[in-house]
Amino acid sequence: MKTLTRQRKSEAQLRQELQQIKAAQKDPRRFGVLYEKYYRQIFLFVYKRTHDEEVCGDIVSQVFLKAMASLKKYVYKGVPFSAWLYRIASNEVNQHYRNKKGERTISMEQTHVDRIMAMVDDDDGDERETRSYYLQVMIDTLQELKPEEVQIIELRFFEQRPFKEVAFILGITENNAKVRIYRILERLRKRLKKNLGGHYEA
Amino acid sequence: MKHKYNIRVDGSKPTDEQIDGHKNFDRILADYHNLTQPIYRRPLYKNPRAFVGLVLIFVIGYLVFQAVEEEAENIALQELPVEIRDAEQRSFLTPPLSGLSVDRAEYLLAEAGDADPFTLKLTGIGELSVPRAAFITKAGQPVPLREVVLRVRNLEDPLKMIAAGVPMYTFEAEDQYLLESTVLLDLKAFRGNEPLLLADGMRLTLRLPHRNEAPDRDLQLFRLDTAARHWQRLSPGYEIRREPHPAHDLQAHRPAENDGFDLVEFDENGDPIAQNENVQSDSLAETLGYRPELQLRELGLISLNRKLRPQIETTFSVRLVDDRGEPIAVYALYKLMEGVNSVAYFWPKDKNLTYELRYLPGVNQTVFGFDAAGHLLTVSGRALENLDADAEFNSVPVERSSTPVQSIDELKQLLAGNPSQ
Numbered sequence: 001m002k003t004l005t006r007q008r009k010s011e012a013q014l015r016q017e018l019q020q021i022k023a024a025q026k027d028p029r030r031f032g033v034l035y036e037k038y039y040r041q042i043f044l045f046v047y048k049r050t051h052d053e054e055v056c057g058d059i060v061s062q063v064f065l066k067a068m069a070s071l072k073k074y075v076y077k078g079v080p081f082s083a084w085l086y087r088i089a090s091n092e093v094n095q096h097y098r099n100k101k102g103e104r105t106i107s108m109e110q111t112h113v114d115r116i117m118a119m120v121d122d123d124d125g126d127e128r129e130t131r132s133y134y135l136q137v138m139i140d141t142l143q144e145l146k147p148e149e150v151q152i153i154e155l156r157f158f159e160q161r162p163f164k165e166v167a168f169i170l171g172i173t174e175n176n177a178k179v180r181i182y183r184i185l186e187r188l189r190k191r192l193k194k195n196l197g198g199h200y201e202a
Numbered sequence: 203m204k205h206k207y208n209i210r211v212d213g214s215k216p217t218d219e220q221i222d223g224h225k226n227f228d229r230i231l232a233d234y235h236n237l238t239q240p241i242y243r244r245p246l247y248k249n250p251r252a253f254v255g256l257v258l259i260f261v262i263g264y265l266v267f268q269a270v271e272e273e274a275e276n277i278a279l280q281e282l283p284v285e286i287r288d289a290e291q292r293s294f295l296t297p298p299l300s301g302l303s304v305d306r307a308e309y310l311l312a313e314a315g316d317a318d319p320f321t322l323k324l325t326g327i328g329e330l331s332v333p334r335a336a337f338i339t340k341a342g343q344p345v346p347l348r349e350v351v352l353r354v355r356n357l358e359d360p361l362k363m364i365a366a367g368v369p370m371y372t373f374e375a376e377d378q379y380l381l382e383s384t385v386l387l388d389l390k391a392f393r394g395n396e397p398l399l400l401a402d403g404m405r406l407t408l409r410l411p412h413r414n415e416a417p418d419r420d421l422q423l424f425r426l427d428t429a430a431r432h433w434q435r436l437s438p439g440y441e442i443r444r445e446p447h448p449a450h451d452l453q454a455h456r457p458a459e460n461d462g463f464d465l466v467e468f469d470e471n472g473d474p475i476a477q478n479e480n481v482q483s484d485s486l487a488e489t490l491g492y493r494p495e496l497q498l499r500e501l502g503l504i505s506l507n508r509k510l511r512p513q514i515e516t517t518f519s520v521r522l523v524d525d526r527g528e529p530i531a532v533y534a535l536y537k538l539m540e541g542v543n544s545v546a547y548f549w550p551k552d553k554n555l556t557y558e559l560r561y562l563p564g565v566n567q568t569v570f571g572f573d574a575a576g577h578l579l580t581v582s583g584r585a586l587e588n589l590d591a592d593a594e595f596n597s598v599p600v601e602r603s604s605t606p607v608q609s610i611d612e613l614k615q616l617l618a619g620n621p622s623q
Contacts, residue, residue, distance in 0.1 A: 028234055032227045043221045051208075053216055057224035061233075068234045106209045113211075139209050150207065 017081050024071055031068050038082055039064070042089050045159070048107035049093045059096055063089045083165045090151065090169055097147075106142060106150060112158050113138045120189040137192050145184065152180050294431060295367045298533045299576045301608040302365035306355045306388070314347040319407075326356050327387055331407040337391050337398040344401065345393050355388035357503075360538050360545045361610050361617075368426065368503065370544045372433045381433065381507040382544045384421055385410060385496070388503050400501055408496040410506075423496060426503035433507075436499070510544070515560040519595040522555070522571070522579065529555040530600060532571030532579055538617075540566035556595050563587055568617055576606030578616050 017034075024031040042063055047056045066088055074084060097104055110131065117134040142150060148170065155166045156177075163181075167174040247253050297303060307325060311332065314320040318334040330352075337345045357366050363386065370381045389406075391398040400406070424433040498504060522530045535548040535557050548557045561567060569581040579600040589596045607613050 028231060032231075035225075035227045035230065039225050040218070040221055043224065044215065047216055051210060051213065053220060053224075056216075060224065061226075061230060064230050065233050065237070068230065069237055103206070103208045106207045107213050108209070109212050135211065139211075142209060143206055 014080065018076060021071070021074060021076075021081060024068075025074070028068055028071075031064075031071065034081065035064055038085055041082065042085055045086060045089055046093060048154075048158070049105055050096070051105045051107065055096070059089070059092050063092050066092070077168070079165050079168045083161075083168050086155075086161075086165070087169045087171070094147070104147060104150070106154065108138075108154075108158050110135065116157050116185075116188065117192065120185055121192055134192075137188065141184075141188050141191055144187075149180060149184060152177060153184060156181055294369060295428060297365050297367055298572050299365075299607060301576065301606070302610055302613065304355050304357060304362045304365050304610070306353050309352040309354065311347045311350045311352065320347060322352070324354055324356075324387075324408075327354070327385070328408055328410040331409070333404055333406075336400055336404045336406060337393075338401045339393070339396065339398060345398055349393050350398065351392045351394075353388075353390045353392060357386040357388060358383060358543065359610075360543060361613055363545050364536055365610055369431075369433075369547065371547070372424075372509070377511065379509040379511055380542075380544055380546060381424070381505065382510050382542050383505050383507050384494070384543070385504070385506040387505075389498070389501050391501055398501075400499060404499075406498040408498060410494045410496070412493050420508045421494070421506050422509070424505050424507050425500055426505070428502070433505075510542070515562045516589075516591050518559050518561055518589040518591055519593065520557045520559040520589070520598050521595050522557075522581065522600045523597045524600070524602075527597065530573065530579065531555055532573060535559065535569065535571045537561070538568040554595075559589075561586055561589065563589070570617065571600075572607065573602070578603040578607050578613065580617070 020030070020033050024034060039060070043056060043060050046059045046063070047053070050056050050059065063085065067085055070088075074081075113135050114131065116138065121134075142153070145153070151170060152166060155161045155169060156163070161169070163174050163177050167177040170177065172180075247256065309322055309324070311320065311322070314332070314334070319331045319336075320334065322330045322332060324330050332347065334347055335344055337347070337350050339345060355362075355366065357363055357368055360370075363370055363383075366388070368386065370383065372379050372381060385408075391400075423436045425436055426432075427434045494506060496504070496506065520535075522532060522535070524530050531550070537546040537548070537559070539546075546560065548559055550557050559569070561569075563586070567583075567586070569586060571579045573579055579602055581598055581600055585596075585598045589598075603616055607616065
């Protein structure tokens, strides 16, 4: 089974960020450094879940406003500051869909799908044909998932967040996040076998 | 399959320019300040509109409160029996009974002639010295003495104080003092029926009879301000003059066998009325006594008083009851004290007709009142001696006169026959 890798922050970077946070806690104007640093990635995080530039801009503004308002209560818990912002952003997106009662948007790339399917399927078939089936299986499986399960997939496979951050952002334990991911992958594996079997029979 | 999600694969991403177009930290910072700081950054009282609004709210609230209080007070007053409703206010300079009136003496100054000042003898009071230019009209026009009539009431008797409704108490620093009067007269000047005033800088000098006693330094001159409803102290207002009685040669009373003098008392006309024990010459000044001299700058109710603080009296809650034990409403409850030239007044404070009576057991005091028909209601001394200071109230039976009281003399006779002690 292949594993996901993502660049981690060094100790020095974390320490520097903590100093920036403390400065912002004393003087809200100093929050501008963190705002500049994380605006783009939070914008993209929200955009992938809304796919509407204006809506996304409003939500991101709310995210940073709430972050500023709550910054004095922020305590470092072993995850980067960005995870704290993602948690606020995730809640804001959920709030947006609760208010709007609309269809959630899921953005993914074919490469993400390929990577997930490589984890659950050891068979090698025709590459071009298999990719289209992979995608269909992935879409069908996602449509069956609950929103919180979709969020786990998004964070873990589309955003490539470590389990610790996924758990922090969603407010669950790390073990719980791992168990849920495992179950979703099992469902994907079963559906893949069933669909690919049918395809080969045909 | 039902679609729950709108799934996009390899969808477009916003460009950096698009993302930067939404970036605005200044707006976030402004929103943050609006969110975390109070709406009114300046104190409300520094904002003119808010200040006016607060004042208006306060004034309206106060007026509403006053109106509610007044209404409640009116309702409470309406529940009071007619005898005691506003009794404290009504009794002020108002006789409790129509039959109780104090005679007034009139002095025509037509015979003043050219004398300046003109000296007039006020019967039973003393000598009044009146400057020629003493009186003016309300418009400020001088009035010749020959056109002036002085109307004088001598209210020194406590029963006359009651009849005239003169309050013999005063409040100073929330303490109530009883006023014991040496002189109490109502002095007014008229031209026909037109009331006159004393001109600025003018004063009438009232010389009182000679007193065979040590000068009383506690006496103070008061004038009753009927508009403000309180006694106004006129300081100093009077002088004490030590002098031998002008009508007699003291040497005539000096016994041959020693150097002392007999103490002689004189009446207001200067005639000797008694002879006391022989006294030594070194205390002559004391035995000669003094003559108070009052300097009056205003007309009206004038009194030379000593202030008494009723510290040693005990307060008892008292209800006057009839034969059936029912509480009785009286116009006011009066108390006379033997040897004290004053009268104490008590009014019920609520519809329960309970009086807070100040009383000193063992000392001669007379407590009485009048019912609405004018009957005298006297309280027996035995009942007063058995009062319980700790009781919620003491039911005290009263004796009612057979007929309404018609005059001060009749009142005096009735009280003499029914002393509390």
